[in-house]
Amino acid sequence: xxxxxxxxxxxxxxxxxxxxxxIGVLLFLEAPDLSSGKFLELIKRQIQSRLEWMPxxxxxxxxxxxxxxEPYWITNENFDISNHVRLSEDxxxxxxxxxxxLVGSIISEPLDKSKPLWEVILVPQVxxxxxxxxxxxxxxxxxxxxxxxxxxNLLDFERxxxxxxxxxxxxxxxxxxxxQDLVDLIGxxxxxxxxxxxxxxSRALLAVGDWYTxxxxxxxxxxxxxxxxxxxxxxxxxxSTSRVAAALDIDQAQVVRIAKEFSATVNDVVMLLVSLAxxxxxxxxxxxxxxxxxxxxxxxxxxxxxxxxxxxxxSLFISLANSVADPIDRLREITRATKAAKTFYVNxxxxxITRLAEYVPPLFTWAISRLAHETRIFDRIPPAFNVLVSxxxxxxxxxxxxxxxxxxxxxxxxLADSSALNITTLSYNKxxxxxxxxxSNLTPDVDELGAFMDKAMDRVLGKLSPS
Numbered sequence: 189x190x191x192x193x194x195x196x197x198x199x200x201x202x203x204x205x206x207x208x209x210x211i212g213v214l215l216f217l218e219a220p221d222l223s224s225g226k227f228l229e230l231i232k233r234q235i236q237s238r239l240e241w242m243p244x245x246x247x248x249x250x251x252x253x254x255x256x257x258e259p260y261w262i263t264n265e266n267f268d269i270s271n272h273v274r275l276s277e278d279x280x281x282x283x284x285x286x287x288x289x290l291v292g293s294i295i296s297e298p299l300d301k302s303k304p305l306w307e308v309i310l311v312p313q314v315x316x317x318x319x320x321x322x323x324x325x326x327x328x329x330x331x332x333x334x335x336x337x338x339x340x341n342l343l344d345f346e347r348x349x350x351x352x353x354x355x356x357x358x359x360x361x362x363x364x365x366x367x368q369d370l371v372d373l374i375g376x377x378x379x380x381x382x383x384x385x386x387x388x389x390s391r392a393l394l395a396v397g398d399w400y401t402x403x404x405x406x407x408x409x410x411x412x413x414x415x416x417x418x419x420x421x422x423x424x425x426x427x428s429t430s431r432v433a434a435a436l437d438i439d440q441a442q443v444v445r446i447a448k449e450f451s452a453t454v455n456d457v458v459m460l461l462v463s464l465a466x467x468x469x470x471x472x473x474x475x476x477x478x479x480x481x482x483x484x485x486x487x488x489x490x491x492x493x494x495x496x497x498x499x500x501x502x503s504l505f506i507s508l509a510n511s512v513a514d515p516i517d518r519l520r521e522i523t524r525a526t527k528a529a530k531t532f533y534v535n536x537x538x539x540x541i542t543r544l545a546e547y548v549p550p551l552f553t554w555a556i557s558r559l560a561h562e563t564r565i566f567d568r569i570p571p572a573f574n575v576l577v578s579x580x581x582x583x584x585x586x587x588x589x590x591x592x593x594x595x596x597x598x599x600x601x602x603l604a605d606s607s608a609l610n611i612t613t614l615s616y617n618k619x620x621x622x623x624x625x626x627x628s629n630l631t632p633d634v635d636e637l638g639a640f641m642d643k644a645m646d647r648v649l650g651k652l653s654p655s
Contacts, residue, residue: 190261192249192328194546197258199327200249201553203298204561204605206427206627210305211330212295212600213339214287214435214623215321216314218592224275224312227319231310232269234342234590241341244329248304251550258550264304273308276322281313287320292433294322295600295625305329318595327602343587343594411525412532413505416570418482422473423608423630424571426564430628435598436638438613438620438645446648450516452523455579457648458613458622459483459526460519462577463508464644469637481508484573484607485526487533504529505573515648557605566606575609576601582616599623609634 192200199209220227239245247261282290290311299305305326314320330338418424443457452460467477485504506529509521560566578601587594594616600623601610608630613622622641626634 192258192260194258194548196328197550198548198553200259201550202557204557205429206561207557207603207605208295208298208429209327209602210295210299210324211327211602212291213323214291214598214600215323215594216318216596217321217589217594219317219319220592224279224310227312228273228275228310230590231308231321232273235273235308236269238341242338245304245306248302249328256549256551267304271303272306274310276309276311279312281315282311282320283315287311287314288433288435291322291600292431295324295433296429296431299324299326340583340587343589345585345587347588347591347593411507411528413482413507415505415572417505418571418574419479420570421470421475421481421574423470424566424574424606425608425630426561426566427603427605427608427627428629431603432626432628432632432634433600434624434626434634434638436622436641438622440615440618440620442645442649443620446652449652450519450523452519453526456519456523456526458579459508459522459577460515460648461641461644462575462611463510463518463522464515464647465637465640466508466575467510468640468643472636478511480510481574482506483508484576485529486576486578487530502533504533516651519648560605571606572604573607575607575611576604577611578613580612580614582614584615584618586617596621600625603627609637
């Protein structure tokens with residue numbers, strides 16, 4: 189029996205009808221010379237053979253009565269791989285556009301919390317002689333960084349590997365919990381909280397003090413934004429249950445070239461493309477240009493191995509510098525903002541302030557999330573941020589699944605109530621792919637945003653010096 193961390197528990201209980209906190213990924217594979225049924229069985233065997241190296245993929249979450257403490261992981265005695273790996277309901281031949289529509293439909297549905305929190309859907313007929321796997325995994329199960337590690341555990345570095353390369357220490361968990369176990373779990377949790385409370389409170393106060401000291405400089409105040417300090421735009425408000433998805437490819441070599449020429453990072457360039465695209469996208473919705481938007485930028489905890497729990501991430505809120513007209517000047521401003529964010533993160537206690545989630549009762553988290561959705565509070569208050577933008581580094585070499593090459597990966601992040609856009613970029617095998625998730629009422633036209641990102645790339649490339 190293993191207790192969820194406060195942050196993992198928060199992700200579990202923050203789910204609401206408008207906020208589904210699962211991560212999606214679309215995998216394109218070479219089409220095998222097999223029938224759909226035989227290929228499905230091959231997938232099941234491959235995943236089944238790797239589950240013991242993937243923490244909590246056989247486990248369900250058991251809740252403590254009345255939500256007085258964090259829930260805990262327990263092995264699901266009724267685990268059946270067929271409940272998690274299945275064929276798509278429609279066996280037709282999918283075009284790429286139709287497949288993205290299917291992805292939007294699948295990520296619109298919450299996961300069944302009575303079972304292990306993941307599923308994989310096989311789409312056996314896809315354009316360009318491919319097959320597709322659509323995976324959905326709850327944020328309590330993985331974070332963005334660990335998601336790549338989990339994915340690699342399912343795959344191989346060679347088409348026909350001699351043996352699995354993974355750790356020799358498979359994960360295990362218990363499948364029996366009696367009342368004494370539960371009492372011990374809650375008791376230890378309470379004792380730990382009482383013991384750590386003074387230190388954690390001190391860290392929180394230091395982080396708040398660091399924040400105000402850092403923002404006292406007017407330049408820093410412009411670069412880093414407070415939560416719920418973003419401007420209200422047409423894409424911000426209470427979310428419905430329905431999602432839409434889009435994707436585009438970015439020339440990774442050109443992104444690296446831009447980053448090198450202007451002393452930026454790849455993440456900075458992605459932020460710039462999003463910023464320029466948002467100008468056009470919001471202008472089409474009647475938004476006046478020139479107001480700086482706020483992006484939420486997830487950042488991995490530098491001490492991610494020091495604490496228990498799946499999620500070891502924090503978030504920073506940075507300006508997208510939309511008031512700066514010239515693309516290169518805007519890139520420099522975004523670079524300054526991300527550097528300031530990372531400097532503040534490293535030099536403050538912000539990375540550890542997420543541990544305060546340990547002190548929030550799960551029932552309170554659930555109630556606040558539901559109340560916010562039911563009262564549509566986000567239609568009336570400033571959004572926490574305008575858009576979530578994250579960049580994930582994958583492997584630079586090809587990977588294989590049961591002998592079939594993995595041709596492409598498209599990531600799809602969750603939406604947070606108040607913001608109807610998530611833009612996630614992932615690099616794989618020297619290619620970059622952007623997955624865009626929107627909400628069907630506020631951002632039903634996310635494919636247009638992708639087109640504007642393409643246009644922004646051309647605009648920035650025009651600013652490069654001749655090679």
